[in-house]
Amino acid sequence: MGGGFYISKFVGVVGIVFGAGAVATVIALAVVYSQEVAKNEAVSPTNGGSTVKPPVTTPGGSTVVPQVTTPVIPTTAPSNEAWDKYRLPDTLKPEHYNLTLWPRLTVNAQGLYIFTGKSYVVFQCVKETDLILIHSNKLNYTKWGDDHLAKLSALGSTPVPTIKKSWLQPTTQFLVLELNGKLAVGESYQLDTVFVGELADDLGGFYRSVYLEEGEEKVVATTQMQPTDARKAFPCFDEPAMKAIFHITLLHPPTTNALVIMQKCCIMILNKTSSYCPTSFDETKKMSTYLLAFIVSDYDYINSTSDNVLIRIYARKKAIADGQGEYALNKTGPILKxxxxxxxxxxxxxxxxxxxxxxxxAGAMENWGLITYRETALLYDPNMSSNSNKERIATIIAHELAHMWFGNLVTLRWWNDLWLNEGFASYVEYLGANEAEPDWNIKDLIVLGDVHRVFAVDALASSHPLSSKEEDIQKPEQISELFDAISYSKVRSSIFSTYLNTFAYDNTVYTDLWDHLQMAVNSTGTSLPTGQTVHSIMNRWVLQMGFPVVTINTATGMINQQHFLLDPATAGSVPPSDFSYVWIVPIRWMKTGLLQKQTWLEDKTVTGESWILANLNVSGYYRVNYDNANWERLLNSIPVINRAQLVDDAFNLARAKYINTTLALRTTKYLRREREYMPWESALDNLDFFYLMFDRSEVYGDMQAYLKYQVEPLFKHFENITRNWTDVPNGHTDQYNQVNAIRVACSTGMEECQTLTKGWYSQWMKDSAKNPIHPNLRTTVYCSAIAAGGAAEWEFGWTQFKAATIAIEADKLRFALACTKQPWLLNKYLEYTLDATKIRKQDATSTIVYIASNVVGQSLAWDFMRDRWSYIFTQYGGGSFSFSNLINGVTKRFSTEFELKQLKQFQADNSEVGFGSGTLAVSQSIERTTANIKWVAENKKSVQEWFYAEVPK
Structure with a gap:
């Protein structure tokens, strides 16, 4: 649909409140990043039998040992609209919690790891009610003297009503208390509970992590609350708007350390024969339940101080002793500042x-004051970690620290505005990492890392707007589904001080930010387009899904926009929009010899000798198309500044039928002369789609020959500048491009490359104590050698994977093991993903996706997932398997009618089992497969002919 463009005035306000170029990035950035925050559902503790409750510390400081009692079996409650809803009613408001937990780090007589606890919450009644609903999931409760699951008392002089009925409502995850009278508005009450839960290995709530150190198995009791798993650790008002103050006490073995988000305030060491040591902590700031963390371990740490802030890095003792926490410690202070x-x-x-x-x-979690990470996201070893590993650590630390203000201090009111939290943090992570590593020019990588990535998702008719209606996001699985590319990468700074100060320790909705942006506009006298406000401009980007393609006709000077869809045939299934899929778009453009920024593109005097290039440095969240004459001029003289963008736009415009596919392929012809990383990476990312579509067809051979021809000079370039692979390139992105050179050269059959990688790997096999492969190159070399080898190479890789003591090295091997071309090895590897003693649950999804990315393993992974879906879903829930990543990863190669039929049958066969956080991913896979079928039918012949013609004979 056509529409006008407000350019210069809008960019004026962008410059004030978002910073030059940031609006597109922040909008784009509300869409990518981690995508692995779905939660796991563990097997509940046994409902029958006796349970010994832990000693708990009363507010007065004395220790009480609860009696042996029988946990209550949930009973069927009468139907009632309030407790059958997933959201809390607006009748009660928590003020503070007092929580004591005792995790058992050894199994009990029933073979279970458990935790026991006692808590009370003080809440205020804000609306008269005779019903108390508090979240609880997979917890069993001790009955109090009145035979109910909790005890209610009043803190004021108003009489407290007695409890009429109490029960657990598993579907909506509530502990329900019906009262014989009503709570009084303005009065505060206290609710006491004693409970037991399983310290399961399900990666959600209060759970256990297990590792080996010097041959001894050790257990860590740790937490992951976001988004809805605090209720698995203790009964609570588990919604982000229900902020409160927490006072936490942990009971733990005397040989272990206890950590909570605040500092320790009291440690009471009991006699040596005691099985626990109580540690209490300072009360927290007013905060949301999902940001809580408490951990018991025998970890060691290193520390420093930055502007009176104590910074500590905790990890396994050997990791700390080996210096793996030093990099994170050195970079945290500068990023905080x-x-x-x-x-x-x-x-x-x-x-x-x-x-x-x-x-x-997940990769990491921004718990306030106690950030949790995967080992690969925090620990750095210069002898094992690659350049990309170091970058990931710097950016993830910056991402999580950014949340300490934007998300933790000021918090979203409800999960429908998750994009504001994650999108902003995903933008400023690049700024924080750039501060820590200024020589990397890391801000340039936003385009490749996030913007291009989100375009692929947001161009589907099954995409979704950034902000959903609150009433549309109710169930835990619906909340988990929001942790996708759209919420992380599709979303600066003069307004943040007032915004943060206004809403400190409180909750907001995204329109509050627009209000503060408008204040900045008003205070500076900046004008907006006629009749527009910050709200009206930004709502077009937030409340409707997708993005526009801007078409520039250099012959007429006319500009128009249209909703960009990867498959135009799906336009009829796109939901209606109040804004008719028209956006107000800032444009930055240049033409031959002249740079014009932030203006209308109104110059209609462009001659046939000139080219025009718009959306410089991808500063806007849109794609750009041109008339054929301008495309030809750009292809003959591609300017350095935007080569990566041109490639990405051209390939995606071709898929959407705006331009011919062969025109897009022509943007890769200059690769033979290209030495820069970003254009190569953009081209390889887009050619990957061609491999997915054609690596099982006769097109594959010609495509391989073409890319081998293009990469040969790059391979030779790095061979020369590294003195025959003995040195490391100086530049940050040059090190990345060296990896590209070896990966592509080996995968396209360059004999010199394959001899090189097999030789390195063979040398390592002969002396496993001396790995000759540089950490930057290990993932690629391992993969190449295992793909070219047989069982011996694979088994050696598996042995090294199991022996790896550094998670980053294990991850490299775990990826490479999926590269084998032996189906029986891939099938064995798939079976390993369901055995947590072989493949950790956190890694199961990505391992299956790695196997599916291998053309030999794709059908094996698909059959494996279909055959075991009910088991996977039931046993693993939404946590250890990130279902959206799994479904998208296994089906991304689908391009035949038979595969589409199978996919639809998979959807139908498992409708009762469900797909959890992968529900939308199933629909997107069907849409993507349908588009792939059409694309292959329309382009296969011309693509094969083009590849064949472009290779010198």
């Missing part, structure tokens, strides 16, 4: 603990 300046707001806590966990489903 940067964000204090950027936000113009002091870090609000006395400490910043960061801890590396062997088992953790």
């Amino acid at each position: 940067f964000f204090e300046k950027y936000y113009n707001a002091t870090y609000p806590l006395p400490k910043s603990d960061q801890i590396a966990l062997p088992d953790f489903n």
